[in-house]
Amino acid sequence: MTERAALEELVRLQGERVRGLKQQKASAEQIEEEVSKLLKLKAQLGPDESKQKFVLKTPKGTRDYSPRQMAVREKVFDVIIRCFKCHGAEVIDTPVFELKETLTGKYGEDSKLIYDLKDQGGELLSLRYDLTVPFARYLAMNKLTNIKRYHIAKVYRRDNPAMTRGRYREFYQCDFDIAGQFDPMIPDAECLKIMCEILSSLQIGDFLVKVNDRRILDGMFAICGVSDSKFRTICSSVDKLDKVSWDEVKNEMVGEKGLAPEVADRIGDYVQQHGGVSLVEQLLQDPKLSQNKQALEGLRDLKLLFEYLTLFGIDDKISFDLSLARGLDYYTGVIYEAVLLQTPAQAGEEPLGVGSVAAGGRYDGLVGMFDPKGRKVPCVGLSIGVERIFSIVEQRLEALEEKVRTTETQVLVASAQKKLLEERLKLVSELWDAGIKAELIYKKNPKLLNQLQYCEEAGIPLVAIIGEQELKDGVIKLRSVASREEVDVRREDLVEEIKRRTSQSLRIC
16 A cells, blocks of 8 residues: 555544544544544645546636637738738748847836746747837848848737736737838838728728827937836826827826926826827927927928828828827837727717727837847838737627638538439539538438528528439539529539639638
């Protein structure tokens, strides 16, 4: 008998002794003494790892996706990828983990959310936090100075997940970036155009793209009297203005971050302003802001940007918003964020932003952080917030009770009589070889009604029906599931007829 088995036997016997004393109604002191012995034995025994209850669940902050959800995701991804390719982007991929030192010091306060991995082979590694820093490392490592790329992959955040609000620990990012030395604001304008094209194509509602520039922010903080050491922390407070009131932001800056009240008031005069190119022109005349070199450069670039956005026909979707700060440390110039708008309850009210669905900006210094000689490669890019978009599209489909196809099967090969399995197998093989998406029921003699019902449930549009008479005549009966109309098609013409009938473009969502 093993040591553990001997201890288990002692626990069993002591347990019986305690139960026996309770049945005999022994004194409380005696029962207490024996219970104490039992507890000591159990403590010696410890937990039995093999008998511990296994909880079947996904890790916190992650989720599984059903075929229906994945069908929605694939269609959203298709819209995004087609747009990226339309603008001439190449696709790359990078490892899901990086050397820890690659990611360290690139995200400011958010660096605490990076997942570190246990040392498994002599290298300190971390899961990627976003796709931008790995891209910068890729450029520096391969000595690339010019590329237009997209990358769609999962990233990881050691965050407090809030699944109902679309905040996960594992989620997809869809990034598009332009790297290279070009004339000012042309690539930046194209990134904003791409953002607007994608959000319009997905038909998820009205949206607004807020635009600002880190140089304007830094210049504004400088003339308002914020010390250099507090720039980033005050930035993070200002960035909350889309969620909380100015009074709450001011209280945080003064009460928690030690900013003088008069400095906070001067900041408030600026960051509560938003508008279009007219606001840019107004600030170019501002006696204090226009004297700051950084701010002046940012304002001149924004004016040029608005000229290009007008030519692209999207200036009505863009708002110059001085409260937009974007948290990541690596931004150096133009920054932008797209928010969905909630329809105002009363006529004349401002539409409300209900959440960010895309963001990005210029980061000219990031690649140089990886280059031994500090050579810079200017970059600008955007990231589509697909998790939030997936949630919105799913909710909309549920509200409309719209059926979502989870397969792309074009035709089911069916039989009208028994003993035709061989003929069904031959026909479905012919269709597969011709590139037709086809299925058959995995039964020797399925009932025709069951085969037709399967098509209705799965959303399969066509049924190719084989019968004894059809085999003699060299035809296949092609049935439309929606209209129930049937026509005889010569077997050699079947592939072309199926292609013709299913060539109509499918709706996105």
